[in-house]
Amino acid sequence: MQPSMFNVRVPLEDRNEVFLMNTFTDAQLIVSREVSDLPDRVGADTAWPTTLADEEREALSTLTDNGFIVESRATDRRNVEDFFRDVRESTDQLRVTVLTTLQCNFACDYCIQGDHGDYNKTAAKMSFETAARVAAWSEDRLDALTPESFVLTFFGGEPLLNLPVMYYLAERMWTACETRGVRMLINIITNGLLLTPDVVDRLVPFGLNGVKVTLDGDRDAHNRMRPLRGGQGTFDKIVQNVRLVAHKCRVSIGGNFDESTVDTYPALLDFLRQQEFADKLSKVAFKPVIRAKVPQQPKGLIPLTVVGEGGNALNGACMTSAGGGTSICDNCNFIDDKLSFLREETKKRGFPTVDGVHMGPCEIHKKHAHTIGPDGSLYACPGFAGDVPSSTGHIDGRQESRRAAAATRFEVITAWKECNDCAFIPVCAGGCTVAAHTEIGDMNKPNCHKPSFEAGLITLALDAARGANPVIVN
Numbered sequence: 001m002q003p004s005m006f007n008v009r010v011p012l013e014d015r016n017e018v019f020l021m022n023t024f025t026d027a028q029l030i031v032s033r034e035v036s037d038l039p040d041r042v043g044a045d046t047a048w049p050t051t052l053a054d055e056e057r058e059a060l061s062t063l064t065d066n067g068f069i070v071e072s073r074a075t076d077r078r079n080v081e082d083f084f085r086d087v088r089e090s091t092d093q094l095r096v097t098v099l100t101t102l103q104c105n106f107a108c109d110y111c112i113q114g115d116h117g118d119y120n121k122t123a124a125k126m127s128f129e130t131a132a133r134v135a136a137w138s139e140d141r142l143d144a145l146t147p148e149s150f151v152l153t154f155f156g157g158e159p160l161l162n163l164p165v166m167y168y169l170a171e172r173m174w175t176a177c178e179t180r181g182v183r184m185l186i187n188i189i190t191n192g193l194l195l196t197p198d199v200v201d202r203l204v205p206f207g208l209n210g211v212k213v214t215l216d217g218d219r220d221a222h223n224r225m226r227p228l229r230g231g232q233g234t235f236d237k238i239v240q241n242v243r244l245v246a247h248k249c250r251v252s253i254g255g256n257f258d259e260s261t262v263d264t265y266p267a268l269l270d271f272l273r274q275q276e277f278a279d280k281l282s283k284v285a286f287k288p289v290i291r292a293k294v295p296q297q298p299k300g301l302i303p304l305t306v307v308g309e310g311g312n313a314l315n316g317a318c319m320t321s322a323g324g325g326t327s328i329c330d331n332c333n334f335i336d337d338k339l340s341f342l343r344e345e346t347k348k349r350g351f352p353t354v355d356g357v358h359m360g361p362c363e364i365h366k367k368h369a370h371t372i373g374p375d376g377s378l379y380a381c382p383g384f385a386g387d388v389p390s391s392t393g394h395i396d397g398r399q400e401s402r403r404a405a406a407a408t409r410f411e412v413i414t415a416w417k418e419c420n421d422c423a424f425i426p427v428c429a430g431g432c433t434v435a436a437h438t439e440i441g442d443m444n445k446p447n448c449h450k451p452s453f454e455a456g457l458i459t460l461a462l463d464a465a466r467g468a469n470p471v472i473v474n
């Protein structure tokens with residue numbers, strides 16, 4: 001017997017106790033220092049069964065039941081292999097993210113997509129014909145998988161620029177799910193400018209679950225970062241739209257920070273706290289801006305190569321929302337510190353937010369999570385959408401060697417296997433694959449952001465100590 005490699009601990013100095021967590025079982029205990037040392041004692045003492053007092057045996061039983069003590073390191077490795085296999089093969093849920101368009105009505109200075117120059121004249125937009133094929137393809141997946149639930153996410157570009165396709169897919173897939181006895185949920189990731197009560201009212205009957213809206217700092221910072229093409233600010237209009245719909249559906253707030261805006265987020269949080277819809281927000285969470293790799297890049301910015309000719313780099317989808325910006329460069333304390341800072345500031349104001357530990361595995365590790373581009377191309381996750389070489393297939397079933405090769409590459413992603421004995425493997429899975437592909441040039445390499453997980457662990461421990469009903473073992 002030995003301690004699990006997934007054990008993590010945080011001393012609670014003011015209580016002379018220790019917060020103990022196993023990231024594989026998700027067991028969280030507050031224990032005495034003596035009990036926290038038991039797993040290590042067991043691993044080091046081959047005669048441990050005869051050296052433990054009765055109360056220590058009882059504590060040891062609790063620790064073993066919660067996964068803090070395992071038979072061997074091989075047991076841990078086998079467990080995590082089984083875990084990722086189960087995550088990948090699970091048939092409980094079918095997830096489909098549809099990019100209704102790559103067009104956008106914003107001109108964010110950190111995004112190639114927005115309304116810059118002639119981009120929107122040629123950017124792809126899903127037709128009704130393609131939407132009908134998407135629906136038929138999804139219905140076939142429902143029949144083959146027979147899941148308990150179906151999650152349809154609308155994304156882009158700005159998905160609300162193609163409302164007819166959104167409405168068509170929502171209504172048709174609702175009927176398909178009703179016929180098959182499958183629960184359906186709809187999510188929308190939007191910049192919020194076109195979000196209206198009419199849009200929400202139209203989609204609520206078809207399973208609208210939530211809308212994510214982006215605010216990049218306080219009014220001045222947001223208007224500088226996310227203007228219209230003519231330079232007009234968008235903050236007030238977005239907030240007014242949220243005000244009109246927050247009582248109708250779940251709304252979450254996201255934001256993208258860099259060194260010039262991160263210190264404005266407390267003011268944004270204060271502003272949101274003062275709004276009548278504050279208690280209706282389902283989540284508030286922020287992440288670093290992604291920018292193109294350029295020489296002498298300012299400290300604190302996550303590099304992301306923008307789309308160039310031939311589609312040989314990322315940014316086909318809106319990378320401010322797709323998740324590709326959640327990677328944290330492991331040589332940049334700015335990112336780790338600011339993520340922790342913003343998480344604490346968000347919690348101080350009473351908003352639900354991410355805990356910084358339970359961050360994965362993401363959709364790329366799930367066989368039955370699909371992203372569909374405006375032309376019907378399939379991708380492994382929203383972060384790769386629009387990157388032609390990364391397309392893993394097409395809804396029409398066409399057989400192309402390049403797509404088949406891409407599918408094979410994504411099927412065997414196991415970057416976490418190079419993370420050695422890192423305790424955060426079950427909740428990290430080796431980091432963001434999009435970021436690894438972009439920053440490292442190899443999506444099979446870990447994109448490590450361990451310092452941020454460690455900061456999140458401290459937050460989790462302090463929350464537990466403040467009374468989150470942990471199991472107490474003396």
